[in-house]
Amino acid sequence: xxxxxxxxxxxxxxxxxxxxxxxxxxxxxxxxxxxxxxxxxxxxxxxxxxxxxxxxxxxxxxxxxxxxxxxxxxxxxxxxxxxxxxxxxxxxxxxxxxxxxxxxxxxxxxxxxxxxxxxxxxxxxxxxxxxxxxxxxxxxxxxxxxxxxxxxxxxxxxxxxxxxxxxxxxxxxxxxxxxxxxxxxxxxxxxxxxxxxxxxxxxxxxxxxxxxxxxxxxxxxxxxxxxxxxxxxxxxxxxxxxxxxxxxxxxxxxxxxxxxxxxxxxxxxxxxxxxxxxxxxxxxxxxxxxxxxxxxxxxxxxxxx
Amino acid sequence: xxxxxxxxxxxxxxxxxxxxxxxxxxxxxxxxxxxxxxxxxxxxxxxxxxxxxxxxxxxxxxxxxxxxxxxxxxxxxxxxxxxxxxxxxxxxxxxxxxxxxxxxxxxxxxxxxxxxxxxxxxxxxxxxxxxxxxxxxxxxxxxxxxxxxxxxxxxxxxxxxxxxxxxxxxxxxxxxxxxxxxxxxxxxxxxxxxxxxxxxxxxxxxxxxxxxxxxxxxxxxxxxxxxxxxxxxxxxxxxxxxxxxxxxxxxxxxxxxxxxxxxxxxxxxxxxxxxxxxxxxxxxxxxxxxxxxxxxxxxxxxxxxxxxxxxxxxxxxxxxxxxxxxxxxxxxxxxxxxxxxxxxxxxxxxxxxxxxxxxxxxxxxxxxxxxxxxxxxxxxxxxxxxxxxxxxxxxxxxxxxxxxxxxxxxxxxxxxxxxxxxxxxxxxxxxxxxxxxxxxxxxxxxxxxxxxxxxxxxxxxxxxxxxxxxxxxxxxxxxxxxxxxxxxxxxxxxxxxxxxxxxxxxxxxxxxxxxxxxxxxxxxxxxxxxxxxxxxxxxxxxxxxxxxxxxxxxxxxxxxxxxxxxxxxxxxxxxxxxxxxxxxxxxxxxxxxxxxxxxxxxxxxxxxxxxxxxxxxxxxxxxxxxxxxxxxxxxxxxxxxxxxxxxxxxxxx
Numbered sequence: 001x002x003x004x005x006x007x008x009x010x011x012x013x014x015x016x017x018x019x020x021x022x023x024x025x026x027x028x029x030x031x032x033x034x035x036x037x038x039x040x041x042x043x044x045x046x047x048x049x050x051x052x053x054x055x056x057x058x059x060x061x062x063x064x065x066x067x068x069x070x071x072x073x074x075x076x077x078x079x080x081x082x083x084x085x086x087x088x089x090x091x092x093x094x095x096x097x098x099x100x101x102x103x104x105x106x107x108x109x110x111x112x113x114x115x116x117x118x119x120x121x122x123x124x125x126x127x128x129x130x131x132x133x134x135x136x137x138x139x140x141x142x143x144x145x146x147x148x149x150x151x152x153x154x155x156x157x158x159x160x161x162x163x164x165x166x167x168x169x170x171x172x173x174x175x176x177x178x179x180x181x182x183x184x185x186x187x188x189x190x191x192x193x194x195x196x197x198x199x200x201x202x203x204x205x206x207x208x209x210x211x212x213x214x215x216x217x218x219x220x221x222x223x224x225x226x227x228x229x230x231x232x233x234x235x236x237x238x239x240x241x242x243x244x245x246x247x248x249x250x251x252x253x254x255x256x257x258x259x260x261x262x263x264x265x266x267x268x269x270x271x272x273x274x275x276x277x278x279x280x281x282x283x284x285x286x287x288x289x290x291x292x293x294x295x296x297x298x299x300x301x302x303x304x305x
Numbered sequence: 306x307x308x309x310x311x312x313x314x315x316x317x318x319x320x321x322x323x324x325x326x327x328x329x330x331x332x333x334x335x336x337x338x339x340x341x342x343x344x345x346x347x348x349x350x351x352x353x354x355x356x357x358x359x360x361x362x363x364x365x366x367x368x369x370x371x372x373x374x375x376x377x378x379x380x381x382x383x384x385x386x387x388x389x390x391x392x393x394x395x396x397x398x399x400x401x402x403x404x405x406x407x408x409x410x411x412x413x414x415x416x417x418x419x420x421x422x423x424x425x426x427x428x429x430x431x432x433x434x435x436x437x438x439x440x441x442x443x444x445x446x447x448x449x450x451x452x453x454x455x456x457x458x459x460x461x462x463x464x465x466x467x468x469x470x471x472x473x474x475x476x477x478x479x480x481x482x483x484x485x486x487x488x489x490x491x492x493x494x495x496x497x498x499x500x501x502x503x504x505x506x507x508x509x510x511x512x513x514x515x516x517x518x519x520x521x522x523x524x525x526x527x528x529x530x531x532x533x534x535x536x537x538x539x540x541x542x543x544x545x546x547x548x549x550x551x552x553x554x555x556x557x558x559x560x561x562x563x564x565x566x567x568x569x570x571x572x573x574x575x576x577x578x579x580x581x582x583x584x585x586x587x588x589x590x591x592x593x594x595x596x597x598x599x600x601x602x603x604x605x606x607x608x609x610x611x612x613x614x615x616x617x618x619x620x621x622x623x624x625x626x627x628x629x630x631x632x633x634x635x636x637x638x639x640x641x642x643x644x645x646x647x648x649x650x651x652x653x654x655x656x657x658x659x660x661x662x663x664x665x666x667x668x669x670x671x672x673x674x675x676x677x678x679x680x681x682x683x684x685x686x687x688x689x690x691x692x693x694x695x696x697x698x699x700x701x702x703x704x705x706x707x708x709x710x711x712x713x714x715x716x717x718x719x720x721x722x723x724x725x726x727x728x729x730x731x732x733x734x735x736x737x738x739x740x741x742x743x744x745x746x747x748x749x750x751x752x753x754x755x756x757x758x759x760x761x762x763x764x765x766x767x768x769x770x771x772x773x774x775x776x777x778x779x780x781x782x783x784x785x786x787x788x789x790x791x792x793x794x795x796x797x798x799x800x801x802x803x804x805x806x807x808x809x810x811x812x813x814x815x816x817x818x819x820x821x822x823x824x825x826x827x828x829x830x831x832x833x834x835x836x837x838x839x840x841x842x843x844x845x846x847x848x849x850x851x852x853x854x855x856x857x858x859x860x861x862x863x864x865x866x867x868x869x870x871x872x873x874x875x876x877x878x879x880x881x882x883x884x885x886x887x888x889x890x891x892x893x894x895x896x897x898x899x900x901x902x903x904x905x906x907x908x909x910x911x912x913x914x915x916x917x918x919x920x921x922x923x924x925x926x927x928x929x930x931x932x933x934x935x936x937x938x939x940x941x942x943x944x945x946x947x948x949x950x951x952x953x954x955x956x957x958x
Contacts, residue, residue: 050849056852105741125874150717217842221835
C-alpha cells in the first residue's frame with residue numbers, strides 16, 4: 001500500500017521539480033522567474049492541442065514518445081523512493097531497467113531520423129554517442145554496488161540486508177559515485193554543461209533538436225517522459241546522499257523529497273554558473289565519471305575482503 | 306534405419322533433384338523448397354525424439370577398412386543442431402523469392418545442391434565423435450560453403466572474396482588438424498572420448514591451436530577478415546545460413562574441444578574472454594563505419610561472436626574457479642546467444658537481401674524511406690535490429706542478461722579476475738550502446754526518412770515467400786523476449802552433459818526466466834497503456850500534415866538528409882587508433898577551382914595489418930623462388946623423386 005502511495009506521489013509530482021530549476025536560474029539572474037507550476041501549465045496546454053505531422057514520417061515517429069515515456073514509468077516502479085519498498089523488485093532488475101531506458105533512446109533516435117531532417121539526424125548522432133558513454137558509467141556504478149552489497153536490484157541496494165550508506169564501511173567511495181552519477185544525470189537529461197535546453201540555435205542542440213517535429217500531446221508525452229527520467233536520476237542521487245531506514249515508512253517521504261529538491265537546486269546552480277562545453281569536450285567530461293567509479297571499484301579490493 | 310539419417314538423406318535428395326530438373330525453373334524451385342523443408346522438419350522431429358535418449362542416434366561405419374567414422378550425440382550437439390534445422394528451411398523458402406531469373410537456372414540448381422550439402426555437413430559436424438569423421442565433414446562444410454560464396458563468379462570481387470574465404474577456411478582447418486595431430490601423438494587414438502587422458506601441458510597447446518582454427522571459422526578478431534568480404538558477395542540467404550548457422554560451428558568446435566579436454570586452467574577462460582571483448586568492441590565499431598549494408602551486418606556478426614565468446618570465457622573461468630553459478634550462466638548465455646543470433650542475424654540478412662534485390666543498391670547512404678514502401682520488410686528489420694541491440698522486450702537481451710549475470714559473479718574475486726570482470730561488464734555495456742547506435746543508423750537511414758535515390762522510390766515488398774520467413778523470424782525474436790523461461794531452460798539443457806554445470810539450481814534458473822519474462826511483458830503493457838492514453842488525448846482532434854521543419858531552410862531536397870557516414874563520424878573519430886578513418890584530401894587550387902571529389906572510408910586494422918605485415922612480405926619473399934616454377938614437367942617429376950628420396954633417408958637413417 002505504502003509503495004503504491006509513494007509511486008503515485010512521484011508520478012504526479014515529477015513535473016513540479018523542473019520548475020525549481022527554472023526558479024533557481026531566474027533568481028540567480030536577478031529575475032522573478034516563471035511560477036513553480038509552469039511545467040503543469042505547459043503539459044495542459046500541449047494536451048489540449050492537435051498535432052502537425054510531417055509527410056515524411058511513419059509509425060516509428062509516433063512510437064518515439066510512447067516508448068520513452070513507458071521506460072520512464074517502468075524504472076520508477078522498481079525504485080524504492082524514500083526507502084519505501086518499490087512496487088516491484090527482483091534480483092537483476094537494474095540491468096533490465098537501464099536497458100529499458102536504452103530501448104526508449106533507440107526509439108527517440110529512430111523517431112528523429114524518421115523526419116529526414118539533417119538537424120535532427122545531427123542531434124540523434126550526438127544523443128546516441130553520449131548515451132553510450134553514460135551507459136558505461138552507469139554499469140561501472142552497478143559494478144561498485146555489486147561489490148558493496150552483492151545484489152543487482154534497486155530494492156536491495158537501499159532497503160536490503162546491507163544497504164548502501166555513506167556511513168558504512170566503504171561509504172567514502174560513495175563520494176566518487178555521487179560526483180559520477182551527477183555527471184551522468186546531466187548527460188542523460190541534456191542539462192548544461194553537456195546540452196543546453198534553452199538554446200535557440202538548432203545546430204548546437206542535442207536533445208531538443210531531436211524532438212523538433214513533435215507537437216501537441218506527442219510533445220507532452222516526451223516532456224513527461226523526460227521529467228520522469230530526471231526525477232529517477234535525482235531520486236537515485238538523493239538515496240545515496242541521504243540513506244533512510246526502511247522502517248520509517250511514509251514518514252521518510254518529507255526528508256526524501258527535501259533532498260530531491262536540493263538535487264534539483266544543485267542542477268539549477270550548475271546551470272547558472274557554467275556555460276556549456278564545446279561539443280568535443282563532452283565525451284571527456286562523461287568519461288570522467290566512469291573513470292571515477294572504476295577507480296572506486298578497484299579500491300574496494302582494499303575495503304572488502 | 307535411424308530417423309536422423311533418413312532426414313539427412315531427404316535433404317541430400319532435395320539438393321540433387323534440381324541438378325536433374327533445372328530446365329524447368331519454377332518447378333525446380335518448388336521441389337527443392339518442399340523437399341528441403343520436409344527434410345529439415347523431420348530432422349527437427351528426430352532431434353526432439355532424441356532429446357531424452359541421445360545414445361539411440363549413434364552410428365558408425367568402417368571406411369576403407371582402416372578408418373572408423375563414428376557419430377553420436379550429446380546435449381551440446383543437439384542444441385547446435387537446432388539452428389541448423391530451424392534457419393535453413395526458412396532460408397530455402399526465401400531463395401524462392403531471391404532466385405528470380407530463369408536464365409540462371411543451372412547456376413541456381415548448383416547453388417541448391419551445395420546449400421543442401423552444407424546443411425547436411427553442418428548437421429554431421431555436430432554429430433561427429435571421432436577426429437576422422439570430424440575432419441571429413443568439417444572440410445565438406447568449408448568446401449560446399451566456398452562454392453556457395455562463388456555464386457556470382459563472374460564478378461572480380463566475388464572471386465577475391467571466395468579466395469580469401471578459402472584461404473581462411475583451409476588455414477583454420479590446418480590448425481585444427483594440427484591440434485588433432487598433437488592429441489594423436491599423445492594417446493594414439495582418434496576417439497574424442499579418449500582425449501581427456503592427454504597430459505596437461507599438451508592440453509594447453511591443443512586448445513590454443515584448435516581455438517585459432519575454430520576462431521577463423523567463427524570470425525574472431527583478428528581472424529575475421531574473410532567475413533566482411535564473403536557475405537556481401539554471397540546471395541543473401543546464403544549469407545543468412547553462413548552467418549546465422551555456419552560460423553556457430555566454430556563456436557561449437559571451441560566448446561566441444563574445451564569440454565573434451567576437461568582442462569581447468571584459468572588462462573583458457575581468460576584468453577577467450579579477452580578475445581571476446583576485443584571482437585565485440587571492434588566488430589561493432591567497424592559495423593558502424595561500414596557503408597555496405599551486408600558488410601555492416603557481417604561485422605556485426607563479429608561483434609556477436611565476441612559476445613558469445615565472452616559468455617564462454619566466463620563459463621570457463623567459472624569452471625576453473627569452481628563457481629557453478631558463473632559457469633552455468635556463462636555457458637547458458639553463450640548457447641542462448643548462439644540461438645538468438647542465428648535467428649535475428651538471418652532475419653537481418655534476409656531483410657537486407659530483399660532491399661538489395663528490390664532496389665539494386667547495397668550502399669546504406671543511397672537508400673531511405675523504405676518503411677512505407679516495404680512495410681513488412683521494414684517492420685521485421687526493426688524487430689531484428691532491436692533484438693540484436695540487446696534491448697528488451699526482444700530476444701537479444703535475454704542472452705546478454707545471462708552473460709551479465711555470470712560476469713557479476715566474477716566480481717566476487719580479487720585481482721586479475723576482478724579487473725577482467727569489470728572491463729568485461731563495461732565492454733558489454735559499451736557494445737550494447739554502440740550496437741544501438743549502429744542499428745538506429747541502419748534502420749534510420751535505410752528505412753526511415755525520404756528515399757535518397759530514384760530507384761528506391763519504386764521498391765515494394767516481395768511475395769509471401771519473402772514475407773513469411775521474415776515474419777516467422779521476427780515473431781521468434783519477440784517470442785523469446787517475452788517468454789524467455791523455456792528458452793533459458795533449453796540453453797541449460799544443452800549443458801546437461803557437462804557434469805559441473807548441471808549443479809546449478811533449476812529453481813534459480815526458473816525464477817530468473819520468470820522474472821525476465823515478467824519485466825518484458827510489463828514493459829509491453831506499459832507501452833500499450835501509454836498508447837491508449839495517447840489515443841484518448843487525440844480523440845476528436847484535427848491533425849495536420851506538412852513538410853518536416855527545415856529550421857528556416859525553405860527548399861530542402863532529400864540529399865540534405867543526414868547520412869550514415871556523418872551519423873557515425875564522431876564515434877569513429879573517438880576510437881581513432883582502432884578504426885582508421887580515411888578521407889581524400891580536398892584542396893582548391895587555381896582561382897576558379899575545378900570540380901572536386903571527396904571520399905571517406907573506414908579501414909579495419911586487422912585487414913591492414915595482415916596485408917602489410919603478412920601478405921605483402923610473404924609475396925615478395927616467395928617471389929624470389931619463382932625460378933623453381935618453370936613449367937618443365939620432367940623436372941617437376943625430378944623434384945618429387947628427390948623429395949621422396951630425402952624423406953626416405955630421413956626415416957631410415
